[in-house]
Amino acid sequence: MDNIKTIKDPVLSIKNLFVSYDKGKYAVNDVSADIKRNSVTAIMGPSGCGKSTLLRAVNRMHELYETIETKGSIDLNGKDIFKMPAIQLRRMTGMVFQRPNPFPTMSIYDNVIAGYKLNGIHLKRSKRDEIVERSLRDVTLWDEVKDGLYKKGTFLSGGQQQRLCIARALAFGPEVILLDEPTSALDPVATSKIEDLMVSLKENYTILMVTHNMSQAARISDYSMFMYLGELVEYGKTKDMFTRPKDRRTEEYLTGKFG
Amino acid sequence: MMSNSDNKSIQSQVSRRKRKDQFYHGLMIGLSVITILPVILIIFKLVVEGIGQISLEFLVQTPPDSFEAMSATAAGERIPGGIANGITGTLLMVSVASAMAIPVGILTGIYLYENPKKFLAGLTRNVSDILQGVPSIVLGLIAYLWVVKHITNGFSALAGSVSLAIMMLPMIVRSTEETLKMIPVSIKEAALALGVPYYKVLLRVLIPTGFSGLLTGILLGISRILGETAPLLLTALGSSRINLDITEPVSAIPLLIWEFYNDPNMVDLIWSSSLLLMALVLFLNVTSKQIAKRKK
Numbered sequence A: 001m002d003n004i005k006t007i008k009d010p011v012l013s014i015k016n017l018f019v020s021y022d023k024g025k026y027a028v029n030d031v032s033a034d035i036k037r038n039s040v041t042a043i044m045g046p047s048g049c050g051k052s053t054l055l056r057a058v059n060r061m062h063e064l065y066e067t068i069e070t071k072g073s074i075d076l077n078g079k080d081i082f083k084m085p086a087i088q089l090r091r092m093t094g095m096v097f098q099r100p101n102p103f104p105t106m107s108i109y110d111n112v113i114a115g116y117k118l119n120g121i122h123l124k125r126s127k128r129d130e131i132v133e134r135s136l137r138d139v140t141l142w143d144e145v146k147d148g149l150y151k152k153g154t155f156l157s158g159g160q161q162q163r164l165c166i167a168r169a170l171a172f173g174p175e176v177i178l179l180d181e182p183t184s185a186l187d188p189v190a191t192s193k194i195e196d197l198m199v200s201l202k203e204n205y206t207i208l209m210v211t212h213n214m215s216q217a218a219r220i221s222d223y224s225m226f227m228y229l230g231e232l233v234e235y236g237k238t239k240d241m242f243t244r245p246k247d248r249r250t251e252e253y254l255t256g257k258f259g
Numbered sequence B: 001m002m003s004n005s006d007n008k009s010i011q012s013q014v015s016r017r018k019r020k021d022q023f024y025h026g027l028m029i030g031l032s033v034i035t036i037l038p039v040i041l042i043i044f045k046l047v048v049e050g051i052g053q054i055s056l057e058f059l060v061q062t063p064p065d066s067f068e069a070m071s072a073t074a075a076g077e078r079i080p081g082g083i084a085n086g087i088t089g090t091l092l093m094v095s096v097a098s099a100m101a102i103p104v105g106i107l108t109g110i111y112l113y114e115n116p117k118k119f120l121a122g123l124t125r126n127v128s129d130i131l132q133g134v135p136s137i138v139l140g141l142i143a144y145l146w147v148v149k150h151i152t153n154g155f156s157a158l159a160g161s162v163s164l165a166i167m168m169l170p171m172i173v174r175s176t177e178e179t180l181k182m183i184p185v186s187i188k189e190a191a192l193a194l195g196v197p198y199y200k201v202l203l204r205v206l207i208p209t210g211f212s213g214l215l216t217g218i219l220l221g222i223s224r225i226l227g228e229t230a231p232l233l234l235t236a237l238g239s240s241r242i243n244l245d246i247t248e249p250v251s252a253i254p255l256l257i258w259e260f261y262n263d264p265n266m267v268d269l270i271w272s273s274s275l276l277l278m279a280l281v282l283f284l285n286v287t288s289k290q291i292a293k294r295k296k
Helices: A049-059 A086-092 A106-110 A112-116 A124-138 A142-148 A158-170 A188-201 A214-220 A239-244 A250-253 B002-054 B056-058 B066-074 B086-116 B121-131 B137-150 B157-182 B185-193 B198-209 B212-224 B232-233 B253-259 B264-295
Strands: A013-020 A026-033 A040-046 A069-077 A093-097 A176-180 A206-210 A225-226 A232-239
Touching: A013 A049, A026 A049, A026 A225, A026 B056, A040 A049, A040 A214, A049 A069, A049 A176, A049 A225, A069 B056, A086 B157, A106 A112, A106 A124, A106 A158, A112 B198, A124 A142, A124 A158, A124 A206, A142 A158, A158 B185, A188 A206, A188 A214, A188 B137, A214 A239, A225 A239, A225 A250, A232 A239, A239 A250, A250 B066, B002 B264, B056 B086, B056 B198, B066 B264, B086 B121, B086 B157, B086 B212, B086 B253, B121 B157, B137 B157, B137 B232, B157 B212, B157 B232, B185 B198, B198 B212, B198 B253, B212 B264, B232 B253, B253 B264
Parallel strands: A026 A232, A040 A206, A040 A225, A093 A176, A176 A206
Antiparallel strands: A013 A026, A013 A069, A225 A232
């Protein structure tokens, strides 16, 4: 098996991407990879290897911080993301963070619809209701919250809050969902719910997920990337990588020699 | 095995510790009481001396002249009139000062939060700390030079408001910055990741999330300027009638207290005016504490 750096009709196509926090020090160092449509791709690697940095380059989150420099190109459906307005790009990419972060002043309903509401997109009541119900059903939260949609989102449990945040990211119908260690703050039961959810979501979305947890990557991802010191060491089908890693560093990481 | 004498010495040690413990416990309670006692005594004294004057008339009429007050006192009656000119003057100046200081303070606070390391931000932070320590009479002098001499060409409510606004500004700047800093960065990032333009993230996510903190800062700022007297002596001057024109001299509750103090016939009015002022300040403080508590 080869490193699948180029595939046909990718959702995302990352080419020679460099990201530096400090001048000359690259947290992401010359990474190139295509991401397959309707699949779960996991980015693995030890702490500080640049996996979150890579993920956050995709929706140009780095632009919030002046000192971060990004070089290289990322295409989303064949269009250069650095040439489109950041706002448009971010509406096409949903992001889910490490810790659940529903907007504390908003109800569950408003949190789901926040993408529309905050962007000033006015929808008919019936259309809004429909989007909220569909998004909450997609994340299997609907039955748990349908009687209390106007309660604050922060009253939910951690796992429910994280599913709410995923619903918020889905409501806009993004092309790609970016998840940054979405289960690292959750208990095992909530984690397994989120994992099941990701497997079911790939029917309609492409999922790119950073994970610290190798067994999670093995359970739910179709493709895996292994990053080390900012470089993309190995990228391939998850099954192949876990059974026959090509690079010695990947093997050592997967067998727990470091991490 | 423990001998009898060992046992005794341990017992005496324990009882000595217990006595020490009790002593410090008592000392702590005593010192706490000493700390809160002045406030209780002040409120007690104000209520006892001032409550007799408080009535509807006190709130809607202007002060009597010295002769009226003297004859009422001589006859053992309640002093007629009230401090309506002071109440309206204080409300006018505090409102104008708030209208100036709140937007500027909040925007500056947001700037400091967004650019914590910029040179200008550091400078602003230091200057605002210094501003907080500037004696209020100096701010009065500055407002006198700027406004009284050059803008309104005479003592005015506007000049008073400017000096109060400068006093209030640093409190609002710092409380805005501190409040925003407490909001997790990921809340801001979540909103930006939804493709929300930055100004909307600020207006619709960050400010509502920190709203109670901002409000607390504003209320404390207002309660701070409510009782200021020194700068008003140089700017608003005082007025015996109700005035709502900001280019004219105006009275204020603390200014009236100062005037009453200078007139031996008006002593009773000092107490009632102070009581009203104290009640307003207490109300604002308690309200802001309640808001801060609800936030947690």
